[in-house]
């Protein structure tokens with residue numbers, strides 16, 4: 001007998017779970033439930049708008065969505081339109097692949113000031129995520145501090161300093177493009193507690209900072225070690241050596257006529273955000289790195305800025321009806337199984353780390369656990385979900401509806417751009433005449 005599977009969340013881990021079930025030849029129906037009208041999670045709403053090649057993975061997810069066993073239910077939110085207990089009563093297996101959408105707090109005085117915006121909100125804003133469409137960040141400042149030394153920090157810095165021409169072939173929404181162009185931002189400080197060796201940038205992203213049309217990467221040569229030392233895998237050592245080589249090139253570059261700068265600010269632990277109601281600067285304690293850890297030195301310095309963008313990591317949120325490990329921000333599980341009938345994949349399973357492909361083994365594990373637990377099946381699944389949603393007057397966005405939205409976005413694109421996103425739920429639904 002066929003088993004009914006509901007996957008909640010249409011990001012990479014949701015789609016990899018669906019694909020794994022199909023690859024294993026499971027006799028099943030798979031319903032992918034997504035709170036936004038649009039699919040693909042952080043591929044649409046997180047990956048930087050100027051990294052369209054990375055976003056191409058959506059094509060593989062589309063093939064999965066179009067499989068005859070799979071149905072997409074967009075604009076349906078777990079916890080609002082259907083409770084987890086209700087969903088579990090309808091489906092033999094429920095997979096939670098809802099991601100980790102909230103910023104980890106900085107935990108320093110002043111972080112509630114106007115002008116401190118976490119990366120989840122800021123990245124969501126420049127990616128047209130409906131939750132952040134109306135964020136309206138005040139970019140009327142010459143200097144910005146991005147806190148963090150990972151790829152999200154580098155994405156934010158790059159989007160702020162790239163020229164209009166460099167952003168032309170992207171899907172940066174028109175309102176974000178206009179706000180960034182109108183802004184006087186000239187200096188972006190990217191601050192990390194530890195040093196250049198410990199920075200988590202991947203080399204492709206780092207190198208790009210040395211190739212920008214109107215932005216000079218500022219690195220203090222004296223902060224770059226001659227060799228990469230410390231305990232680490234050969235793979236890590238190679239990556240870090242490549243990063244050191246890129247940063248040495250940056251340190252040797254001339255600023256030649258460039259009007260903007262990204263300052264790689266290492267050994268800087270944020271201790272206080274300064275200002276009255278709004279941000280006027282940030283105080284750091286200088287650190288040194290011992291055995292890979294940042295150690296305080298008692299020496300302080302300040303950077304004047306009007307905007308602070310912490311990009312120090314994400315965390316998941318509790319879902320009613322599922323266990324939650326508040327410290328780790330994840331749903332406790334054993335290889336993707338929370339308990340028979342309930343499974344997890346992706347960031348809500350193991351925390352917000354890794355690249356898109358890291359979510360694939362999560363999908364494999366969840367699918368294997370579902371099939372290992374599957375009894376005879378027999379819960380009604382799709383027909384009962386349809387009846388439940390109809391009783392609540394919830395009209396889901398189907399995958400065909402999404403393709404209609406996508407076609408309208410492509411048609412609205414400026415020349416050379418891949419699409420002009422609709423960024424409010426009402427505008428997305430209006431395309432469908434709703």
Ligand SMILES: Cc1cc2nc3c(=O)[nH]c(=O)nc-3n(C[C@H](O)[C@H](O)[C@H](O)COP(=O)(O)OP(=O)(O)OC[C@H]3O[C@@H](n4cnc5c(N)ncnc54)[C@H](O)[C@@H]3O)c2cc1C
Nearest residue numbers: 009011012013034035041042046078098099346347355356
């Ligand atoms: C800013 C940023 C940039 C990144 N750039 C890259 C990159 O360039 N390359 C790379 O390899 N990786 C990148 N990553 C990492 C990559 O995006 C993640 O590994 C991946 O998206 C995690 O997948 P996920 O399915 O766990 O979560 P998500 O992608 O977050 O998907 C979760 C989905 O669940 C939905 N959802 C949440 N709650 C509910 C609910 N209650 N009901 C229904 N649906 C719900 C959400 O709307 C979302 O669509 C980036 C991450 C971030 C944050």
